[in-house]
Amino acid sequence: MANLSITGETTLTGVFGWPVKHSLSPVFQNAAFHFYNLNWVYIPFEVKPEHLKVALDAIRIFSIKGVNITIPHKKEVVKHLDDMDEEVRILGVANTIVNENGLLKGYTTDGMGFLRSLKEDGNFSPKEKLVFLFGAGGSAFAIAGSLVRNDVSGILICNRTIEKAYSLKEHLKRNFRFENVEVIPFEKRNDNEIWKKVDLIVNTTSVGMKEEDIALIESKNLNEEVFVYDIVYNRETALISAAKQKNIRCLNGLSMLVFQGAVSFTLWTKMAAPVKEMKKALFEFIKKA
Ligand SMILES: NC(=O)c1ccc[n+]([C@@H]2O[C@H](COP(=O)([O-])OP(=O)(O)OC[C@H]3O[C@@H](n4cnc5c(N)ncnc54)[C@H](OP(=O)(O)O)[C@@H]3O)[C@@H](O)[C@H]2O)c1
Numbered sequence: 001m002a003n004l005s006i007t008g009e010t011t012l013t014g015v016f017g018w019p020v021k022h023s024l025s026p027v028f029q030n031a032a033f034h035f036y037n038l039n040w041v042y043i044p045f046e047v048k049p050e051h052l053k054v055a056l057d058a059i060r061i062f063s064i065k066g067v068n069i070t071i072p073h074k075k076e077v078v079k080h081l082d083d084m085d086e087e088v089r090i091l092g093v094a095n096t097i098v099n100e101n102g103l104l105k106g107y108t109t110d111g112m113g114f115l116r117s118l119k120e121d122g123n124f125s126p127k128e129k130l131v132f133l134f135g136a137g138g139s140a141f142a143i144a145g146s147l148v149r150n151d152v153s154g155i156l157i158c159n160r161t162i163e164k165a166y167s168l169k170e171h172l173k174r175n176f177r178f179e180n181v182e183v184i185p186f187e188k189r190n191d192n193e194i195w196k197k198v199d200l201i202v203n204t205t206s207v208g209m210k211e212e213d214i215a216l217i218e219s220k221n222l223n224e225e226v227f228v229y230d231i232v233y234n235r236e237t238a239l240i241s242a243a244k245q246k247n248i249r250c251l252n253g254l255s256m257l258v259f260q261g262a263v264s265f266t267l268w269t270k271m272a273a274p275v276k277e278m279k280k281a282l283f284e285f286i287k288k289a
Pocket of ligand 1: 140205209256
């Protein structure tokens, strides 16, 4: 891929995580730098939880332009930021840092990445649509917020731990004044008439990451008009396979992965991200792996 030539002028970026060696972000971020012929590089940094604060200081010391933040640091990192955008303030998590002359500003790009992916790759507008959202973890909060901002008509939340589903409901009411939100008990998810009315199903749980995982929704409940979005990206999930089998429109998490990275790229470089090139690099890498 990139004809890397590191010089004294090379601008550093990367990702802090633990573990992080499996990260796919270096593949498409370096492809984006290469596309614009930027003397920039993106490196995965293994940062243990106890070293997070020191690693963040190193961003300033080494003039690193910015980093992505991944598991398990997304929440903890917020305590150490000098500044943060409104979304980080509301959600309490950050996945991108920009070093602005020694001041570290935090952003979260998951919600925006999901939305751009849904619209641009899925060709689906969520406006006035009813959404069934599986999960109430970090990504569910970000995605639910972005859906509400894009005028969905309602959200049904279904999570294994029901208290977390209620927290997400409260969050949407409090921070977005969004009232049309309902919690569906996890054990009742399949015997519900509501499926006929649902326009968009989003799986934000980690169910599907393992080969043995079965889909949280039975195939018979997938109506032909629905759009299925599964944000899991490490393999084709049972949910996506079921949608494909029924010829139902669907997207997996690789699209969101690239788009949330594209938002980070723009935050660091102030340039439009070359999404097509980023996707090409990612898919070529996966094919070879
Ligand atoms: N495509 C992308 O760009 C992208 C971006 C971010 C995340 N992701 C993926 O999204 C998934 C979730 O990430 P996250 O950051 O939101 O994680 P998280 O905050 O840890 O939330 C995990 C969610 O999965 C649920 N869950 C876990 N195991 C389950 C099981 N066996 N049965 C039912 N529900 C289960 C949890 O339910 P409980 O509350 O009951 O524990 C919770 O709702 C991961 O697979 C991650 O790789 C993809």
